[in-house]
Amino acid sequence: MALLIRHGDIVADDWVRLDAEFDTAAPLPPGKLLVPLCLWNARRAELVARDQPVGIWLASSEHPEAIVDALEDIALVAIDFPVFSDGRGYSYARVLRDTWGFAGELRAIGDVQRDQIFLMKRCGFDSFQIRADRDPTDALAGLEEFSLVYQSATVDPLPPLLQREVRRGA
Amino acid sequence: MYRYDEHDQRMLDERVRQYRGQTERFLRGELSEAEFRALRLRNGLYVQRLAPMLRIAIPYGMLASRQLRQLAHIARHFDKGYAHFTTRQNVQFNWPRLEEVPDILAELASVQMHSIQTSGNCIRNTTADQFSGVAPDEVEDARPYCELIRQWSTFHPEFNYLPRKFKIAVCGSVADRAVVRVHDIGLVIVRDAGGATGFEVIVGGGLGRTPMIGTTIREFLPAPELLGYLEAILRVYNQFGRRDHLFKSRIKILVKALGADEFRARVEREWETTRRTVPPLTAAQIERARSYFTAPPYEDIDAAACAGALAAARATSRAFDRWLQRNVGAHRVPGYAIVTLSLKRTGIAPGDVTDRQLELVADLADAYSFGEVRVTHEQNLVLADVPQPRLFELWEAVRAAGLATPNIGMLTDIICCPGGDLCSLANAKSIPVAEAIQRRFDDLDYLHDLGDIDLNISGCMNACGHHHVAQIGILGVDKKGEEFYQISLGGNQGTDAALGTILGPSFAQEDMPEVIGRILDLYVAERHGDESFLETYRRIGIEPFRKAVYGASH
Structure with a gap:
């Protein structure tokens, strides 16, 4: 089972991810299923009726608006970063959290590494599937790169630096 | 600061x-x-x-x-x-x-400087009018808001992997000295009928391969809402800006593709969220930012007496007189002046300074201008708070350092990118072209007679030299491995910003001074009274210039 950073710890990933090529007519495997958007759209009723949690993963070209009416039925949304330079997922996360109030697990998958996850966490991601060829223990240090921040975000909406007083004699 | x-x-x-x-x-x-x-x-x-x-x-x-x-x-x-x-x-x-x-x-x-976000597809250094806080035509000092934007944009978690680089400029004066209309976002400080401070928000301007003048999407944004609104604009861009093609990924392309109305509608929709999640700037935050940009301890100077003394000094020194005309500007406080140090001396790459010059400018700043210097997008330096009675001695010191060329705003005050001598993106060299033009037009009487002319040079279509918004713009192009130069006329920075029009076929490097000479000769022949180059161009159009440069058969 692959390792995952979740809520700041390294844990085993207990979800089964079905890829985008999964035959939409094939029988569903057992377990917690993380399904592509096309499978969700094709078999939503069946996925919800199972007694196991279900999640949806989105490609970076799939805007989360496509799942806004699904958020009550799912426990996990994963957003794929095909390459680290494709930053759409940072805004998708904030829309999911801030605009639509999604409170389930929000996972970054794909080209996810140490140098991005401090930022991702602030946008509302709470789990990270570190790229397979990288050490998740090393990546964990990325969550601690900075001890303070300048601006509001999904996590830490009112950081102390926004509340600084006028300095005397300034 | x-x-x-x-x-x-x-x-x-x-x-x-x-x-x-x-x-x-x-x-x-x-x-x-x-x-x-x-x-x-x-x-x-x-x-x-x-x-x-x-x-x-x-x-x-x-x-x-x-x-x-x-x-x-x-x-x-x-x-x-x-x-x-x-x-x-x-x-x-x-x-x-x-x-x-x-x-x-x-x-x-160790001196509170950094390279954070000075490149890459993220929010770059926020720029401003170099005369902020001292300009006579100022509505409000832009710098406190720039500092608030700096803090907001530094390591912004959502906007570090944008489709492309993102540049914001702020101007607080009537005259636009920050080229806000050719930035991804340009902000102009304005007041509403009740006297409250706000911003005109201009989006989608830019130079580069597809130059565009920005579109105003909001006439008045109340100042406390600034960051929430910027965040909404950036969120629309980050989600919907193109990522499939390097040349189509700036926000200007998105604004154009959607149309200004649809773009504005999307921003307003995101703003419903961001005005809730981004706390409005509090009075305390704005006051804190302003507290760093208060006026220095100006002395009471008898402005009338200074004017008399300056007039006497000008009468004895033609060179000092020229420097005052071109490099010294009016200050909002009587008895003070704004001094621009020219980094456009012939033979030196525009914008280059030596370690010793940097130290000398530091000493001059301490001695004459409360220890502060400003940097301009025209690649010059500014001492913003100089007492007028000390202008003559400052001029002597600056002249000795080679920083007193009296050419600010003139033909030889060339904005110029590093070009093919250094930059790996360049199609052509730019520094030698600047130097050749400076050498050809080295007669100060002639230059002063020509008056205000912006001549800018970029070594490639990325347009770091801002050639599109120069009255005479020069662009280096590559033709089958050889360097050529294309000229455009009639561009302008400022409140009535305009993009230049291409004159015609490009020229070899060695022909450039001669071609510029023909353009200037036509201007001198055609101008009415003290009409500027731009005014003459706008009156007569580009055709007479084409005839002058290419001949009647063009």
Whole structure:
């Protein structure tokens, strides 16, 4: 089972991810299923009726608006970063959290590494599937790169630096 | 100017540590070339034609004398003894070693300077009018808002991997000296009928391959709402800006594709969220930012007496008179003046300064201008608070340092990118063209008679030399491996910003001074009274210039 950073710890990933090529007519495997958007759209009723949690993963070209009416039925949304330079997922996360109030697990998958996850966490991601060829223990240090921040975000909406007083004699 | 407290300093120190770690991981082979490229690029480190280039931010153009001395130190110890001021209120070193960059960053951090987000697809250094706080035509000082934008945009978690780079400029005056209409976002400080401060918000301007004048999407944004509204604009861009094609990924392309109305509607929709999640700027926050940009302790100076003394000095020295005319501007406080130091001396690459000049300017800033210097997007330096009775002695000192060329705003005050001599993106050299033009037109009487003319040179269509908004714009182009130069006329920066029109077929480098000469001759022949070049051009159009340059058969 692959390792995952979740809520700041390294844990085993207990979800089964079905890829985008999964035959939409094939029988569903057992377990917690993380399904592509096309499978969700094709078999939503069946996925919800199972007694196991279900999640949806989105490609970076799939805007989360496509799942806004699904958020009550799912426990996990994963957003794929095909390459680290494709930053759409940072805004998708904030829309999911801030605009639509999604409170389930929000996972970054794909080209996810140490140098991005401090930022991702602030946008509302709470789990990270570190790229397979990288050490998740090393990546964990990325969550601690900075001890303070300048601006509001999904996590830490009112950081102390926004509340600084006028300095005397300034 | 803004001074870091222990929190700002800690964040910067942590950044230096992070970048040092990234460099070490790269040198150990734990980061690939491509991965490290993305990390170094958002830290201003390019790998150029001959060596790496490190770009350092000068937030909204403000420098303290101790920062200038530190730049001089870095130029001496890590570079070849000089630095280059860019067209976006940054400074560049052209010869640092990649392994030493973390040490340079530590030296910079010790004087509250950095390279954060000076390159890469993120929010770049916010630029401003270089005369902020001292201009007579100012509505309100732009710098406190620039500092608030600096803090908001520094390591913004959502906007570090945008489709493309993103540039914001702020102007607080009636005249636009920050070229706000050719930025991704331009902000102009305005007042509403009740006297409240706000911003006109202009989006989607830009130069480069597809130059465009920006569109106003909001006439009046109340100042406290600034950051929430910026966040809404950036969120629309980050989600919907094109990522499939490098040349179509700036926000201007998105604004054009959607149309201004649809773009505005999307921003307003996102704003419903961001005005809730981004706390409005509080009075205390704005007051804190303003507290760093209060007026220095000006002395009471008898302005009338100064005017008499200056007139007498001008009468005795023609050179001083010229310098006053071109390089010294009106200040909002009687008895003070704004002095621009020209980095456009013939034979020196525009914007280049030596370590010794940096130190001298630092000394002059301490002696004459409350220890502060400003950097302009025209690649000059400014002493913003000079007492008029001391102008003559300042002029003598500046002249001795080679920084008193009386050409500000004139033909030879050329904005020029580093070009093919240094930059790996360039199609053609730009510095030798600037020098050839400066050498050809070296008669000061002639230049002063020509008056205000912007001549800008870019070595490629990325347009770092702002050639589109020059009255005479020069663009280096590559034709089958040979360097040629295309001329455009009639561009303008400022409130009535305009893009130039291409004159016609391009020219070889050696022909450029002659071609510019024909353009100027036509202007001199056609002008009415004291009409400027731009006024004449706007009256007669481009056709007479085409005839003058290419002949009747063009």
